[in-house]
Amino acid sequence: MARQTAFRAAVPAVALVLVAAACGGGDDDASTSGGDGATSIRVANTSPTQPGFVPAKFGVITYGENFGLDMTIDDFTTFDSHAVATQTVLSGRADVVAGSLVSNLLLNEQGQDFKLFCPYIAQDDFVIAGANGIDSVEDLFDPNTRVALDSPGGAGDVILNAMLQALGQDQTAADIPGIQILESSGLRTTAFASGDVDATVIHDYQYYEAAEQATDPVIIASLFEEVPDFVKEGHAAPAAWLEENAELAANYCAAVLMGMRELSADYDAFVGAVEEFADVEEMPDDETLRALHTSAVDYGFWPGEDGGLSEESITFMAEVGVKSGLLEEVPAYEDVVAVDILERALELVEEQS
Amino acid sequence: MASTTKPAAATFDPTGPMLMWTLRITSVIALLAAWEWYGRKPESFTIAPVSEVATAMWDGFASGDFGRALAGTMLTMVVGYVIAAVIGVGVGLWIGVSRYAQNTIEPLVHAGYATPVSLLIPILGIYTGLELRGRIILVVLWCVFEILVNTSTGIKEVPPALIDVGKSFNASKFDLYRKVVLPAARPYIFLGLKIGVGRAIRGAVTAELLLSAANLGRVLLGAQSTFDIPTLLAGIVLTMLLGLVLMRLASLVERRSLAYRTA
Amino acid sequence: MSVLTIENVSKTFTTKRGRVVQETHALADVSLSIDEGEFCVIIGASGCGKSTLLRMIDGLTAPSSGQILLKGRPITGPGPDRGVVFQHAHLLPWRTVRKNVEFGLECLGVGQRERRERAATYIDMVGLSGFEDHYPAQLSGGMQQRVGLARAFAVEPEMLLLDEPFGALDAQTKLVMQGELERIWGVRRSTALLITHDIEEALFLADRIIVMSNRPGRVAQIVDVPFARPRRDDLRSDPEFAKMKFQLWDALKSGTAGRAA
Structure with a gap:
């Protein structure tokens, strides 16, 4: 009984090792595509x-x-x-x-x-959108401003930092005190429209959707206008x-x-x-x-x-x-x-x- | 038959556990070694070697990030789970007991049970809020139906014979539910509560990923978007361990309270 | 003096399958009375409605017509004056032996100290001292039914209702339990009504046997059992015992003749 249990316990581990080995081994055949004459x-x-x-x-x-x-x-x-x-x-x-x-x-x-x-x-057509009286880049760094953005390193984060740099701001997204991490731009748009956040980075068409509901919406900056590089x-x-x-x-x-x-x-x-x-x-x-x-x-x-x-x-x-x-x-x-x-x-x- | 196999089993006994543990430990070491080997291959990018993952785990705890994330996730999970348990058992009892509730509430419950909660997240987010409250509500939604359906099933599955026993011995309606129906439904209720634990963890982490990122979800997302694979894997392992420990705990509680069945 | 009087009781079950309404006549015009201190056994093939009759006496179902009087009062529901022993013991599996025996007393609001004492008395009476803290799952079928007996005795009812209590036990255990029941019942001799399809069991335990016929159930024959008490196992080899067994078998056969088979 004990022996059986032990074998059974070992099976998944062994199987995993074999699968890993198989994956590792399989790479070699596939890795050489292209070369001369490839189209x-x-x-x-x-x-x-x-x-x-x-x-x-x-x-x-x-x-x-x-x-x-x-x-x-x-x-x-x-x-x-x-x-x-x-x-x-x-x-x-x-x-x-x-x-x-x-x-x-x-x-x-x-x-x-x-x-x-x-x-x-x-x-990209990302913009910094503000509402509820938030209408400048400086406002983002106010402790009372709720700003929705994706994780550090995400597309929105990089874009915001690029805009901040192009606009001559020394601070970055990491310095925003009221930051709230919302990965999807759709959810950021929803939060912006419903007034759960005061500023965010979203696509411009998303801004126009949300603007109908948000209070005093404004485009603070637009990526392609501010950051040609x-x-x-x-x-x-x-x-x-x-x-x-x-x-x-x-x-x-x-x-x-x-x-x-x-x-x-x-x-x-x-x-x-x-x-x-x-x-x-x-x-x-x-x-x-x-x-x-x-x-x-x-x-x-x-x-x-x-x-x-x-x-x-x-x-x-x-x-x-x-x-x-x-x-x-x-x-x-x-x-x-x-x-x-x-x-x-x-x-x-x-x-x- | 039994008398001939028993002594044979007895001679295995001293080596049995040893063999088992040897095999267990060997297979774990083999698994870790394979992981390390695979992670060290230059072409593996999404799998970091286990040593780096262990280091990331250590750093995560040393810096306090993991501890805080773990505490935050557990807080979300526990609060949501307790609310779901109260609602689930309460409404489940009601449905099990009342024909009215069976006709009015049960269809809604079944519809809710079948709906993948993650689909609703963008819509729910508007109403629940994206911070702690929203996450807790998601945890509740994630596990309440499981608890509820199991409870009402348990009530409906109480053997009629036991109800006859209660009635024959002059149990009042209250005593009948308290002393017969509820204890008889306990295995189902505990099953629902146990499954609920697993779902609560998934709910908490999913909410932390998909609503406003927080706690373990934030650790995972942050590591993912900066290609910090060792931290990402450490976070995943941590989430798995959390699930493993809590599920074990739930099983233990379940076994303890239902010990009479196999005693 | 008659404790229980059954007057012209009939029972019809109506079952609906879609639009088809089916009526089953379980009992037709059953009348009988049971005297104080009497051990009465109702015997009949399965489906003769004897369990239905017992459920009506217990108060779990009501007759379709006729009435059942307990000490002159019609039965409207279960009451503390009756204690039931069920076919499969039906112990509450999450309660220990002691708590199972105390169950009926709890429902009657008996205080904890008295519950303890009475439970101890009856557990001892059924020979389960030392098993108080065991759970039903730890007991054999025979032991479980001993708990079932103790639970019914513990409420000290005026009338004991036993619904094929040994039907689920193996042959040897069954014989032992019949002897035990004879012994335990002999202590107080409260009125008892037992239902069985086992002729030998009926003869061994009963003062009077009511033979029921099949579908719908009717009283076919009433047989007085003359054997002195206390009865011991050697009674089973008594020639008179064997003779009566044969008679009852005849009565049962004629009761089912032409309908079953």
């Missing part, structure tokens, strides 16, 4: 494709062929966190992560040698993989840049791309899409012309990261961006047009 890249997205995020998929599917790519929509997989997407690349089940730039810098600092090589989406998300891959697959990566990025150029120039194409590629339950109305498109074009959401990822903007983002307490120091530009690949991609685009 496709497996992309791990870290969040669902919002309407503003469509140019990358659109470009790759539409113009991929022009650059010798053979990719379908199945080559893109959406994960619900940057960590999981990164693990997928490390385990050899994807090649490239499309995700938050600051997260990429943080990963790099933690010793994961990932390099940015292509833009994904540069800007902001870079929200980019494509990154392990440096070793990029070295081996430089041309493939450049071809991929060229298709992305083409998509950005095309959608910037053509509103109808953008609407079609949203219909086809965005992970939305229902199509936004024409007014919303048109406003988004206008902002995207005016404020460089899709840096198809120069590729974005300039030294200036990366340094700015790194400084935001340092000020937020996420990063230890501002990294050397060449250590985090594969400039040669981005430049090669721009060349390829020029050759085409």
Whole structure:
């Protein structure tokens, strides 16, 4: 009896060990994709494709062929966190992560040698919204002001810090005394609308929804207006993989840049791309899409012309990261961006047009 | 048969527990070693080695963060659980006893029981508030139905024969419920209360993740968004340990109070 | 003097299955009376309504027609003047032996000290001294039924109602318990009504046996049992005992003839 129990107790442990070993072992077969003659890249997205995020998929599917790519929509997989997407690349089940730039810098600092090589989406339509008499950045630091924000290091936190820095504020989100952590922007919008908080960081369309209910609502600052250097998300891959697959990566990025150029120039194409590629339950109305498109074009959401990822903007983002307490120091530009690949991609685009 | 196997079992006895413990300890060590080995592989990013997780756990407690988070989560959980237990047992008794309640309240309870509470969080948040009160209400919603349904089932499942016994011995209506129905329903009620403990923990942590982040939920979210994997895993392990300890405790209380069944 | 009088009692159960209403005639026109200090046994095949009759005497169900009088007063519900022993003992499993025996006394509002004393007396009487703090789950079936007896005796009822009390026991235990009941009953000789389908049990315990026929239950025959008390196990080998057993078997058979089989 005792023996049986003991064996039974040991079974789960042994099983776990075997599973872990199997996972570890399996990596080796899968990790060597790409290489010479490869025509496709497996992309791990870290969040669902919002309407503003469509140019990358659109470009790759539409113009991929022009650059010798053979990719379908199945080559893109959406994960619900940057960590999981990164693990997928490390385990050899994807090649490239499309995700938050600051997260990429943080990963790099933690010793994961990932390099940015292509833009994904540069800007965001986040705004600092205030109500109940809160109408300035200084008001956020009043102990009586209730401010809703996501966790330190989250998208909203980074965006708020970027805006604070651009507006010349010395303090960061961590210094806000009345902070309340609400992870989802939807819940922040609800809290803002119902008066549970006095200020928050949300999408501008969420602000307009909430403004109908909130008392004295006001947009204190808007990211794309205040922070032209902001870079929200980019494509990154392990440096070793990029070295081996430089041309493939450049071809991929060229298709992305083409998509950005095309959608910037053509509103109808953008609407079609949203219909086809965005992970939305229902199509936004024409007014919303048109406003988004206008902002995207005016404020460089899709840096198809120069590729974005300039030294200036990366340094700015790194400084935001340092000020937020996420990063230890501002990294050397060449250590985090594969400039040669981005430049090669721009060349390829020029050759085409 | 029995007489021939018994002595054989007796000769195993001295080695039995030893063997069992040896195997148990070995398998735990093997598991930890495998974890360490896997975590140290350069390509494992979401699994940190167990040594780093242990360090993060130590740091977490040394800095007081984990202690405070644990206390906060337990406070939310305990307050919510006690409210849910009172409501659940009370309304459950009422439904079990009263035809009126059976017709009016029970359908609502079943609808509530089947609804995934997490779906309601964004809507509920508006009415419950996003801070402690909201979290406590979520914990209550998370576990009250389990307790309630088990209690009313327990009342309905009381053997009619025992009720006859009570009536035959002239129990008043009050005595009948207090001395026969309630004790007879106790195994169900305790089962509901035990399952409720597990659900209360899940409710507390979920509320801390999805409403205003706080306590253990805040530790987990913060670690996740800064890629502090060792702290994230330490937080998860801590949450699991909390669940394990409280469930064990609940089982112990249940076994103690229902000892008469197997005595 | 008659303690219990049953006058023209009938019982009909109505069951509804959807729209189909079904009526079962459990008892038809049963009349009998039981004298003070008498040990009366009702015997009949299963389904003859004898348990229904006992439940009516206990006051758990009411007759459809006719009436039952206890000391001249109609029965409207359970009362402290009757103590019941159930077929499966039906002890309260969360109570110890002592607390089970005290249960009826608690319900009557008897003070704690007196409860203790009376429980001790009756636990001793049924031979369970030393088991006071055991839970039912720790007792054998026979021991559980001893507790059941003590619980019924403890309220010191004027009339003892026993509903096939040994029906669930194995053959040997059953014989032992019959002897025990004869012995315990002999101490006070309060009026007792026992229900059984066991002919030998009926003969061994009864002053008078009422044989009931089947569906609907009627009184088929009433048999006086002449054996002197106290009765011992050797009575079972008495030729007269065997003869009466045979007679009763005949009576039971004719009671069920043509309906069952």
